[in-house]
Amino acid sequence: MTRIALILMLAGLQLGAQVEPPNSSGVSMGHLHIITPDPTAHRKLWIDVLGGKLVKAGPVEFAMFPGVLVGFRSGPSSGGSVGSIIDHLGFAVKDFEGTKAKIEAAAKIVSVNETSRQFFALFPGDVTVEFTEDKNQNVPIRHHHIHFATPQEDAMRAWYAKLFGAIPGMRGKFKAADLPGVNLSWKPVDKPTLPSKGRVMDHVGFEGKIYRVSLRKPLKPARQSKCSQPSARISD
16 A cells, blocks of 8 residues: 655644644644755755745754745655655746746746646656646745545545545546645556655645644554555554
């Protein structure tokens, strides 16, 4: 079973004040954690180019955006986001042309769709990031979605709905579920994708009031969740 490395953090942490208020289950989007041999390049892109506010928590630097914090710390990674269960990250921008021009000067643009006002960029270490225009938003950039790739899209979506209170729905042609600060979307694939742990897009963090969930390790049999995907460890 492919696992996404995911952490549900205790509320009240210094970074928790920067994310969206929680839903009725006490959960909201928290952070995206990148492990890269070149954190300076990521710092330039997320902070200098995209305008994220620098926040430090111990050895990890975060770029703060409406709805999410993007963390980047130094370390080796085993591969890019594509090919893993976290296929790509998604952000909404107010100025499509302006954002594309700034990104193009600092990273590789891999595809552009002028009709849908959307483009994909490849950040250092092969982190794929999607940018979509939303002229109606009141900020230059905000977090929009995380796009998973898995043959178990229904089970994974049901797991997020049951455990985190995510609201199932559709985002265009993709099955999705909403949490405060993020749309979770699923792309169906024929074969299992690789775990995220150890790759450049290492894990996703969610804020919670009561408990911590880590999908880095499976549940002990005595506390096995009835949800089939993914497995988790829960502690008070």
